[in-house]
Amino acid sequence: MKILVCISHVPDTTSKINFTENDTQFDTNGVQFVINPYDEFSLTRAMWFKEKQGASVTVVNVGNATTEPTLRKALAIGADAAIRVNAAATDGLFVAKQLAEVVKNGEYDLVLTGRESIDYNGGMVPGMLASLVDFNFVNGCVGIEVDGTEVSLVREIDGGNETHASTLPMVVAGQKGIVEESDLRIPNMRGIMMARKKPLTVVEPLEIENATAAQSYEKPAPKGAVKLIDADNIDALIDLLHNEAKVI
């Protein structure tokens, strides 16, 4: 089984978000970048398929050269090879079309992604990619088993889970549950050394227009101070929630 894991390069979850150049650019100053957490769950599941079922695992990112440390980290975790499509990722449809080209050229059986990236939160690339390459698609996946070309999946739905049956080739967008938090791997020294020797291929992008473009950014309006209520005066809280906030 040939697996492709799509990796987004995103600000660490603890990052403070600021904008620069007249609020037209995300301010990367002092920001630590990581593998998108949703993608990391899927990458970890891919490692399981590699170890238990002999799958090969390639990771791919659409981004400029600054994203390479993130791909190297994925290699250090255990992916066999990496591909970087040399273009800034600023629009979901653009990224999906670039990835579709990689999928077509690589003859992958299973494409694993995260449900969404934690930077632009579009949540659209996996579904778009599946449609572009005409693969079966399951979103928000919290469990996947593969037996030959038969795939059994569990997807999170409102208030529960749904079990699906499908066949390869597939695109599957994962989230926590596809592996547990405790299954996530920190690259060890041997992995980091080996990652340096693994192939990282840079491919040039298809020339495509962006479907959407961010013109400017805003931060949420600053919050007013919290109203503190005495622990012995619950009636005051109920009064505020009823008469002021009007939520009960």
Place this chain on the structure above:
Amino acid sequence: MSVLVFADSSEGKFKKSAFEVVSYGKKVAEQLGTTVAVITINASDVSELYTYGAEKVLTVSNEQLKTFNAKGYTSVLQQAATAENASIVVLDSSINVLHVAPMLAVAMNAGYASNVVALPSEVAPFTIKRKAFSNKGFSNTVMNTENKIIGVAKNSYGVHENPVSGTSESFDVSISESDFGVTSEKVEKASGKVTIADADSVVSAGRGLKGPENWGMIEELAEVLGAATACSKPVSDLGWRPHGEHVGQTGKPVASNLYIAIGISGAIQHLAGINASKVKVVINTDPEAPFFKAADYGIVGDAFEVVPALIEKLKAFKAA
């Protein structure tokens, strides 16, 4: 050119988000000087939609789509968009619709903006405001494509009455076998429980509760409020509560009217997932907990004393 809205239903019934997207779609149609049509799949009574501006409702009744199927739904929406000559499709942000939207974007060769929080600020160029950076920012995004899909963030635009004398007509669709490459085998759902996605209020608790055996009072508080229960990431990682209750940056997003956080310190990742909620209440023993900076109302106190007192007072309030 017109605007098409998908009013999603569950077991035949519309949720609040369906009325929200119809309200939104009607307004966008007014901005563009065009008409709005609403498509429904296996909904039992569509007349409620007229209250929110649905001038024309297309009803699809199809046995094969009794269970959600992403490709089948995509196909229905595409056929409806073609029939209505719609270049703008307005969708909600439920789990099923988020599954369909990107597939529809490819089918219609459309740009797709998700997490949209307001009406277009301009229609030429078509500019919308969407959430980004896990609720830590907004992006004003221009959509360049002729066809556009707008995913409205839950509880962001709101439900606005705009009564019209609408009409409904049945819409015939052709679903092909190839739409069923992914089949549904089993659905497991807690019955009778309010889900986090649909809840107007959410009661959430963290490690401050000390152990899973102490969740009885959280469930009771939720019941009194008609709220869903949720938890912080450490609590779900420790296995005290199921994954489905984990809210925060890598868990479920919350956009309820009321969010009560009990024994949750308010790590930046947690706040990112819940700060789309309108009113936030924090109960924590530690006055330095970061959640107090993000909350509207706070009580510094021991959850084991405050929560039972709150339950008792709320019961009295509800009874009055």
